[in-house]
Amino acid sequence: DAKTTQPPSMDCAEGRAANLPCNHSTISGNEYVYWYRQIHSQGPQYIIHGLKNNETNEMASLIITEDRKSSTLILPHATLRDTAVYYCIVRVAGYSTLTFGKGTMLLVSP
């Protein structure tokens, strides 16, 4: 799987949009971008995934650049409960396991 690079930490004010970047410059054409988050003392939680088109669900939006070398996870209106470690993962289609890095610790403050 391609390697991803994320900032170790980010801050966001409650109610504002949180934009979490991820670099995956060596991504291959058959690799998907996945985002998970892990709230303290819980297991990781699936957020969203995409191949090349932008994706949106009830939790977040995923913006993938045209060259697919980077992506941004957007939480449109961050709340205190969004404080967590966010993991960006690249995974080959049809391959089941996920390789986690250290992720980005997002701290949402009042």
Add this chain to the structure above:
Amino acid sequence: DTGVSQDPRHKITKRGQNVTFRCDPISEHNRLYWYRQTLGQGPEFLTYFQNEAQLEKSRLLSDRFSAERPKGSFSTLEIQRTEQGDSAMYLCASSLAGSSQGDGFGGYTFGSGTRLTVV
């Protein structure tokens, strides 16, 4: 269904003892995974099952570790002769192969983990 259940939530054991953890996946999920997470690191893959077949094992899974999923439902992870380096959170996840999410793989659902402390 209440999601993926793991038991126990916490386990403290003395070095050299054997421990066993249990994972109950979401009932309709046919894939089950074990991961290990140490402080400040992301989860690391250990092994996974599709139904009762163990399809992949990480090199992290030393011969002191064994996992089973005898009837394709719950799974157990046993660690024999525990060492202090085994102290970690052990996470179980499940998924449904061949989901509708386009690539034949839906998102994992993780349990809350079992925290092992070896003293």
